[in-house]
Amino acid sequence: MSGERGVAVVNASIVHHERVATGECLFQRDGVIEYVGPHRRPPAGWDVVDVRGRLLLPGLVDVHVHGARGRTFNEPDTQAWTSVTAAHARAGSTSVLATLASDSLPATAAALDAGRRTDGDSRPVGAHLEGPYLNPEFAGAHREEALRTPDDGGWQTLLAEPEFVRMVTLAPELPGAAKAIRALTERNIVVSAGHSGASGEVLATARSHGLSHVAHLWSGQSALSKDGPWRITGLLESVLASDGLTAELIADGRHLPAELVRIAYRCLGPDRLCLVSDASAGTGLPPGTEFSMGAARGVVADGVALDHRGEAFCGSTSFLSDILRFTVLRAGVPLPHATRMAATTPARVAGIAERTGSLAPGLAADLVVLDDALRVLRVARHGRWLDEGGRGPADEGEETGDG
Secondary structure, three states: OOOOOOEEEEEEEEEOOOOEEEEEEEEEEOOEEEEEEEOOOOOOOOEEEEOOOOEEEEOEEEEEEOEEOOEEOOOOOHHHHHHHHHHHHHOOEEEEEEEEOOOOHHHHHHHHHHHHOOOHHHOOOEEEEEOOOOOHHHOOOOOHHHOOOHHHOHHHHHOOOOOOEEEEEEOOOOOOHHHHHHHHHHOOOEEEEOOEOOOHHHHHHHHHHOOOEEOOOOOOEOOOEEEOOEEEOOHHHHHHOOOOOEEEEOOOOOOOOHHHHHHHHHHHOOOOEEEOOOEOOOOOOOOOOEEEEOOEEEEEOOOOEEEOOOOOEOOEOOOHHHHHHHHHHOOOOOHHHHHHHHHHHHHHHHOOOOOOOOOOOOOEOOEEEEOOOOOEEEEEEOOEEOOOOOOOHHHOOOEEEEO
8 A cells, every 4th residue: 555645445345333335435545544435536646446345344453362373472572472463463453462371470571571672563552461360260271380369469560661561361359459450450451350250249349449351251250150059140140241341252163152152242242342362372373283372381173272181272273353254154243243343342442442443534544355254355554455565365356556
């Protein structure tokens, strides 16, 4: 794309918040959207990209993503951060919160330092610390020896740069959690409940301290139980019955079947649900490939990642665009609502909705072109096609030229 003279994307089926409109166009200049709507003749001299009726969505926003193609954000290596961010961008996630799994505090600090030193488009919009303040009984693939309790105060050492750490997932029932939640919230960091056995009462108290989000529903959290004849709700039911909380779904067909995706959608709706990939380092790698992710070790299995014992999931092997496709084609969520769940709502949760997450004038020209099977054809980040300079399968069936 040529930012100086502007670009018109024409003959698009644009996915709006409540509808898909055919025959529309989008104008962008200098990486910023100027117009979205019914067809207009592009200004003279502008580049024109004809997507031939394909779907045009905002760039996806993934607030829970660990790695891809053998690398993770837990590595103290700017090349690893660049590699993971680029892999997810090419798959449609133009904005990500680099998610770090539980590890020692020095190792986590070193990885965050690498992230802060990553430049330009290779730098994620922020970081998400999933651990180490998790309940060992609900830790899943997180290694128990890496877990801590927030009363140690060590979490304060991980917040060296304002606005880089944007989310922290912790178990609100742990000692010292209330103080940590209040302090993190005061720094505008989203606090998420995850890998937790919190009761509804504990969750309500945590919300009063500022907790506002919940990690991956049905994964690593307490659920309905019985004490004799009495039914006792867990964290899961408390979230589904709540008002105001936002929550994540790993809708990959492995962590969750379509039925559970539909239940969450009906309970919380598209403005409170964030589709997430929870992508591991095994994403994009063949079955049987082993990998590490913080202190955890995993292996690529049949469409998912398992821990080295085969007893728990160790993240997914899906990109967020894969999650979106399952949510629409298998769970039956309307595409405009699923797009809100994969872009608009997570952008709001991450505090970047004033920049991206929707197709609207003044926002970044982060774009995804999909075919009718919801497969990614092309991606633009800040107005630049990521396949620019080379021709590949994603370009087939599109025309470009001068207006």
